Amino acid sequence: MRRTNCLVVALLVAMGWPGSAASAQSDLERKVKSAFILNFAKFITWPDSAFNSARQALRVCADSSDTVNSLAQVMQGKTVGQRPLEVTQLPADDCQIIYATGLEAAQSQQYLSARTSPGVLTVYETPQALDGGVIRFFVQDRKVRFEIDRDEAAAANLSISSKLLRVATIRGGE
C-alpha cells in the first residue's frame, strides 16, 4: 500500500532520523529514500519516448540488493498514474529510474554514465555532484534531503514539477 511509505516518512520525521552520511545506511534511511524515489516518480513527467505504451510499467533499477528489496517493499502494489512499478537489480535495461547507492563516486559514476538514452531519472547519493546525475540525496540536520540538477534533468528530457523543485535544493538551471 502506498500508505505505508507515507507512514514511513511520517515516522521518520516524528522520531528523528538517526542516520548519518558517514555511517552505513540503516534500514530506515533506505526505506525513506525508497519512499522518496517513489514520490519523485509522482512529480516528474517522463517523455513519451521513454515508454512503449501508456500502460507500460515504470522500471526502477538499483545497484544494491538491500535497496532493491527496500524499493520493492515500498512500491509493492503501487502505481504512478496508470503505470505499475517494477524494481530490478542493476545492471538492467529499459530503466526509467536508475538509483546508484553508496558514497563511492567512482562506482556511482559508472552507473550514471551507463545511461544511454534520455528519459532516465538518475538518482545517487555521493557527497559530490556527478555528471549524469539528476537527483542527489544528502543528509542535513539528520533529515534526508535532495538536490536536483536542472541541466541534467533537461538533458534527460525530464519535466520536473515546480512543487518538487520547491522542496529540493536546486543546482544548475537557466
Place this chain on the structure above:
Amino acid sequence: MSAFRNAPIRRKLIAISTVAAAAGLLLAALALTGYAVKNQLDAIESTVTSVARVLALNSTAALAFSDAASANETLSAVRTLDVAQAACLYAIPGGELFANFPSSSQADCPPSAAELSRQRSLAQLQVVAPVVLDGDTVGRLWVNASLAPMWRQVAGQSLIFLLVLIASLLATVAVVTRLQGIITQPIVDLASVARHVRDTRDYTQRATKASDDETGELVDDFNAMLERIEGASRQTEAANVELQAAMSQLQDTQTQLVQTEKMASLGGLVAGVAHEINTPVGIGVTAASTLQARTDELRSLYSSGAMKRSDLDQFMGFAEQSASIIMSNLRRAADLVQSFKQVAVDQSSSERRVFELKAYVEEVLTSLRPRLKKSAHQVDVDIPEHLIIDSYPGALAQIITNLVTNALIHAFDDGEAGTLRIHARQQGDEVMLNFSDDGKGIPEENQAKIFDPFFTTKRGSGGSGLGMHIVYNLVTQMMGGSAKLVSAPGQGTEFKFRFPAKAPNGGRLDG
C-alpha cells in the same frame, strides 16, 4: 394607545407616515444588510476555500518529502488573505500537525486532523481542504478565518443606514408636516363649522368644500344635514311661536273667564242685595202710600169742614205708626245697603284691612240669603267672637260665596235639606277655616281635579269650572295659605283652609 387615539388628526398623520417610513426603511435596511452579510459571508467562504485548495495543492511535495520548512513557507502565503488567522497542515494517515501558520504558535491549530471540520459561526469561518497526491489523500489543510473585519464593515454600513434612516425620517416629518394640511385642513374646517353651529345654533352656516374626495363628500353630506336641520328648526320655531301665541291666548282667555266669573258672582251679589232691600223698601212704600192716602182723606174732610176732632186724632196715630214703619224699614234698608256695599266693594277690590272674621262671614252670608232661602238648607257658623284677622276681605267673601254656591249646586239633590257648616279657629299665627256640608260627597276620581281650572261636572247646566280654582288661587296666593279637600261619596265634603291671621305682604291674585 388611547393617548394616540385622542391626538389631533394632524399628529396622527405625521406619526403614521413617520412610522410607515421608518418601518419601510428599516425593513429595506435589514433586508439589504442581511443580503449583504450573506453575500460577503459566501464570498469570504469561497475565497478562503479557494486559498485553502491552492495551499493544499502546493503542500503536496512538502508533505511527500516531509519538508516542514517548505510547508510552513507555503502556508505563510495565507497572509495574503487578510481575514485568515491560522492555517494548519496535517499529515495523513497519521493525522498529526505537520506545519502551521503563524509558525510561532501551534495553539491556534486543533491538535489532530481528526478534529477538523468545516465550520461557520458568527465570529469565525473554518475551512478544510484535502491534500491529494496522485489520487491519495496525504494531508489535510485547515484554515481559520475571522469574520470580525466583515462585521466591522457591516457595522459601518449599518451606521450609514441609520444616518440615512434618521435623515429620511426628518425629511418625512418635514414633508408630511407641510402636506398633511391637504388632508386635515378640510376636516379641521368642517369640525370648526360644526362646533360653531353647535355653539350658536345657527343652522344657516355651511362648510366650504375644498375637494371632490371623501372629505368633500363628507362636507356635502354635512351641509345637506345642516339644510335639513335648518328646515326642521325653522318649522319647529314657527310651531313654537304659534304654540306660544295659542298659550298666551289661552291664558288671556282664562284670565278673562276668571274675571267674568268674579263679575258674575258680583252680579249674583247685586241680585241678592236688590232682593234683600226690596222688602223694607216695599213696606216703606206701602206705609208711605197709605199715609199719603190717609192725608188726602183728612185734607178733604178738613176742606169740607166735616173734620172732627176724632178724625185728627185717628190720623195722627196712623201717621205716627206709618212714620215709625217707614223709619224702621228705611233704616233696615240703609243697614242692608251699608253691609252689601262693604261686601261688594271688598269683593271687587283687593283691598286689605283688619276685620272681625265672624261678623264678616255673617255679612257675606246675608248677601247670599236670597239663594239660601230658595233651599231648605241651614247654615251653622261656628266662629269665636273677636277673632280678628288682617287680610283681604274681598278674597274671603269670594271664597265663602263660591263655596256656598258650589255646595248648593253640587252637594244636594233638589228639595233635599242639608246643613252647611262654617267653622274657624285661631291656631297660633294661623287661622283654620273649615267649610263642610253633609251632602253626597265628591267621587274619588274628581277629588284631585277639584281645584283645576275649568273642571266641572255641570258644564251643560252653566258651570264654568272656575269657582273652586278661584277659591284655591285666593287662599294660596292672595291670603298666603293652603287648601285641602276631605271627602268621600255619601260622607259629605269638607274643605280645610289654613291661612295666616296676618296675610303676607305682596299677596296678589293671578288670573
